[in-house]
Amino acid sequence: MIDSRNTLDPVSAVPPGADFTIRRTNESDKPWIRRLLRQYWATEQVLSRGTVHNVVDYEGFAAFQDDEPVGLIAFLIQGDECELITHNSMADSGGIGSCLLAAARNEARARGCRRMWLVTTNDNTPALRFYQRRDFDICAFHRDAITKTRVLKPELPDVGLFGIRVRHEIEMEYLL
Ligand SMILES: CC(C)(COP(=O)(O)OP(=O)(O)OC[C@H]1O[C@@H](n2cnc3c(N)ncnc32)[C@H](O)[C@@H]1OP(=O)(O)O)[C@@H](O)C(=O)NCCC(=O)NCCS
Numbered sequence: 001m002i003d004s005r006n007t008l009d010p011v012s013a014v015p016p017g018a019d020f021t022i023r024r025t026n027e028s029d030k031p032w033i034r035r036l037l038r039q040y041w042a043t044e045q046v047l048s049r050g051t052v053h054n055v056v057d058y059e060g061f062a063a064f065q066d067d068e069p070v071g072l073i074a075f076l077i078q079g080d081e082c083e084l085i086t087h088n089s090m091a092d093s094g095g096i097g098s099c100l101l102a103a104a105r106n107e108a109r110a111r112g113c114r115r116m117w118l119v120t121t122n123d124n125t126p127a128l129r130f131y132q133r134r135d136f137d138i139c140a141f142h143r144d145a146i147t148k149t150r151v152l153k154p155e156l157p158d159v160g161l162f163g164i165r166v167r168h169e170i171e172m173e174y175l176l
Helices: 027-041 096-110 125-132 145-152
Strands: 021-024 045-048 051-054 059-065 068-078 081-089 115-121 137-142 169-175
Touching: 021 096, 027 045, 027 068, 027 081, 045 081, 059 081, 059 096, 068 096, 081 096, 096 115, 115 125, 125 137, 125 169
Parallel strands: 081 115
Antiparallel strands: 021 059, 045 051, 059 068, 068 081, 115 169, 137 169
16 A cells, blocks of 8 residues: 555646656556557566566556546555556547656655666667656666577567667666
């Protein structure tokens, strides 16, 4: 159970005039979150640094346009670190991804985190651009992390964005 005295209303991250709303995810969101995870990551479980994450059980924020889900950020707070487990926007460049990230940053700060981090794969150059433009820094390179994971999860595709072979995890961090 989250202590609401140490949380922030995610609505405060939505810019004035935005055509979307955001709120915390809850039980009712699980069906579309499952669909979204399969669509983006080919599996409902997300792997990072060798850990399997059952994302539907994680806390997060969701964005909606006309009651339709258009974005998700799910995170895991452990100690003074907040790991972004998944971050997806189904709308194209409307500010939804930035807004969800701002909400998660506010939340992590309010709950005493000092570091926000994530891993992405070597093919995901749009994500590398997106986070670096939002002051995340590349802090580690985990060579062949995906190659090793694929032995356990053969459903992970060999080839990712732009025809790039998916092999490595790139870790990025933002100090809060
Ligand atoms: C990464 C991701 C979540 C970003 O979401 P998004 O909704 O596209 O993000 P935004 O709309 O906030 O920002 C994207 C661009 O649109 C621009 N933008 C923001 N608001 C805008 C607006 N109202 N009109 C036009 N452009 C806008 C931003 O400036 C940004 O460009 P920049 O990166 O050059 O600064 C999304 O691309 C995604 O789902 N990627 C696939 C999954 C993934 O790889 N996730 C990350 C690893 S877990």
